[in-house]
Amino acid sequence: MAASSLENLRMRPMLGWLLVLSSALMMAGCSAKYMKVKNPDLLTSGNREFEQAVKIDAPTEDGPTVTTSGPPPEPAETAAKGKKGKGAKKAPPPRKAPVKKGKAGAKAEGPLVHEPADVEDGRGFIGRRPVKDPFRIGETVVHDVSYFKVSAGALTMKVEPFAQVNGRKAYNFTTSLKTYPRFESLVYAVDDKAVTLVDFDQLIPRVFTLHVKETGQLKEARSYFDFDKLQARYWEKKVNKQGEVEEKKQEWEILPYSQNVFSAIYYMRLFDWEMGKEYAFRVADDEQNLIFKGKAIRRETLDTDIGPFKAIVVKPEITVKGIFKPVGDIYIWLSDDDRKLVLRLESKIKIGTLVSEIIRYEPGRAP
Template sequence: MRIISLVLLFSLFSCSSSFLKYDKEDKFFKNEEFEREVKIQEEAVKEEPAKVEAAKTEAEEKTSAVSATTAVKEIKKTAVKKEEPKAKPKKADAKTAAKSTKRQPEIEDNDGFEGASRRPLKDPFKVGEKVVHEVSYFSAQAGTLTMQVKPFAQVNNRKSYNFFVGLESSRIFSSFYSVDDTVNTFLDYESLVPHVLKINIKETGKLKQAQSYFNNDTLTANYWEKQYTEKSGEEEKKYTWDILPFSQNAFSGIFYMRVFNWKEGKQISFRVAEDKKNIVFTGTFVGKEKLSTEAGEFNAVKIKASIVSRGALSQTGDIFIWLSDDDRKYILRIEAKIKIGTLVSEVIEIEPGS
């Protein structure tokens, strides 16, 4: 998956460590066509609970006298009123009650879901969640990988999860190749399918912006990309392709795998639409392990990830993912075997959110 591809960028070396300077950078990261088609309204970050509680207490103190007087009057009025009869609940529609449909698509596992609902019985995502990994290559610290659940957003008036991924090279590794990449993907709250993917790449010798919009009504994906290098200048491309129902994008998939119950004997699959292709992600339960990390000790589930395209495995090496063995299913560790060595990304910090 592309999140692994981002990590693999650390294996590329360059003779320059500084980011590319471009005097039109502000305009470069704007896409008017995308903005006309997609309206995103992100919620403001909520105040810290302590500040909210302090403000609430202050307001209560100011109105306590008035509230007390009003309350006494209301109690007296209520005492002389006769209790109104409660409305009888309506009988359930027999046809609706008898109707039973399976959760779609059938390629996905239904354990942990009820009926046809796409939402899991236990939501693993909490706003404010932040999981930070240290990425290493040949046992050297290459950088940090950050995964966050940001406040909900409205995407074309649909409530959506706001997932963030950031990749930043370490000071030492930046002497060879500098990386400061960010990704936002928005997943529909009810159907758990993605609307939007936004990628901003800022690296040694390269600026790149990519945006995609999945129209799940017409089952089409629109993709826009702009890239700038000193050698080639600005380059743009746009394309559209047909997607299958309930497809994830390459980054929403790394969060979406957390909605499933990973148990012994399980092999879980879901669709992914990426780069004009419709592929299948399959994760196979390997076993349970006790994982000792800088963030603490965790009971973990180890999964082997495979990407299947047109019936053939498309990945070049084994990819293993460790999830916390609890309701939150935090991504604790990623191992990707490449031609030279192994890239490892392991958790160093967790903020659970609320």
Template sequence: MTQGWIVSLIFSLILTSSCSTPKIAPISESTSPEVELPKEIQTQFAVKEVKDMPPPRAPTPTPTATSAAVPTSKTSKKSSKKKASAAETRTVTQIAEAAPAFQYPLRRKDPVPFWVGEKQSIEVTFFGMAAGEFELETMPLKQVNGRKVFHFEGRAKSSSVFALVYRLNDKIESFMDYDGIFSHRFHMLLDQTRQRRDSLELFDHEKKQVYYWNRKNHVEKGYSEIKEYKEISPFTQDSFSAYFYARTLPLEPGASYIIPVSSEGKSWEMQLTVVRREMIDTPLGKKQAVVVRPQTRFQGVLKQDKGESYIWLSDDDRRFILRFEAQVKIGTVVGSLKKVTLGEPPSTAQNADQKPENNSR
């Protein structure tokens, strides 16, 4: 989930990093996933503007005609000597319906909590020191695989002081189905002190598989590359879209929600448990928050993490991240909402060409 991404980006390697780390060669753009993908996959998962989207086509079964000779018999009145007349045949045409077309779920509940143009800026601290900042932004609607999609971006950057210990400048993107609220495409670019990564995940829900391509330059391990297809549960989330899906849940007191996730070629489940509700201080003033605890389940078994993590979401129809805490090997990583831009309401955001409203708080 988003919290796990934050921790991995900022702190997973901090304890083994140093200022004297040598430079890592950048990953060549000439061999980017977009260039080397098979043509049919390039076309299927290309990101396009909504205005270029073809009109939806209703699936219509294609009938096939099959003919069969059905014998009929008649008795001749003129010839009583014959026991039976010659057999006659007539043709019967049977219409066989085609197999039902693949059906996408309709899980969107209006109004959706994420608005085009919304932006959350969160300050991350470690032992009271400003470690970095990350932003979550909802971009204009796009289309992928002939489907309208939400476009989410996340950017993380270390502070100037913390960069002396460990530098990062990372970006992730997720494209979530507008009606079904599941992931079609995930792209991650990491530029850090000890590694550079370019990771792409393409979700084919009809075939129940994900195409995973990860390229990495590591300061000690060198260059490595993975290309593989993996099976997935239908309508699963990526590690970033899981947060946006969670924002659509009712988050009832004491409830636990299971979210299927696929990341880095592995399928697992996020168990999100509602812990409590409480008032907290935020840049938006005092806000009622719902506190949730994300945990990982693999093959139905709850994974025992080394440290607990909690996320405070605004207890309203937007579910902004107000705060998070994640225990690491030493200390606790804390993130606090610094600024939020509300974006434009869904009633006006349907036009992808319309510029988002800059109503910051």
């Protein structure tokens, strides 16, 4: 599959990865070696602008934390006051419900209102926080990705221990795709990983990092969503056909409470998904501000290799600048409980259907 085609799949990474594998299956017999770079240090070296804007304290497997260089940790509210320039924009704080007066005339403060109220359904939230948090530290969901019942790779979604981004507590979500050795040797090799850090209180993505290692491309990317300025910044290093590193930078204005493409699949799990009701939220990607919409179309029991699950089937769509953009016949199965685990992804393509379904699950522990 051409690298340009892969770029177009960035907007929907999980399903995009599945489509990468489907195209690779049709190219059987091609070279399956990983792409190489003349100077690997240029690809993996840090980005000064990113490191100046972001300080990350994240747990590691071998120790308690790893710290990136960057500004001293400080709450976003403090940073906004100290760095606010002329014309700077800022995401509004959650609104409170209208104040009611008691019998004695005293004012009673209403509950926090879920924002953005004009886009998202606020049922199940108090302000921006969910009444029931579906995420557990150590939660791991592994899917087998297959095409015409031929297994190609494993898709893994994991909730890591909390991180700190510029002094603010953040969820630490990792999503990865790794092809199986036999598939790599005969068809196409993929070893991709995305990490997204989502603000705990506001449930908005602060950072994502992306590592792409495939037969067709090598890429390192990172992004920072600055909600004080309502600005997204994206940096990318990619290897071209000559083995040289090319750099790309994007900046664009985002809307309050936008998700990125890697946080979106986790954010979906916060909603109730009532039958026939449409749910929506904002997504910012590739210099575009999008609206993700999805509707729960049915309930069913999904039989899997690790047993049956009661499931909700969701049909998603994307709206760009008010115009509906079909994303093909794609369906997402979520567990019909408080966790809303991603049980199955299904994408119908020109020939056949690509399927990603749960084969292993570790529930994790409550924070």
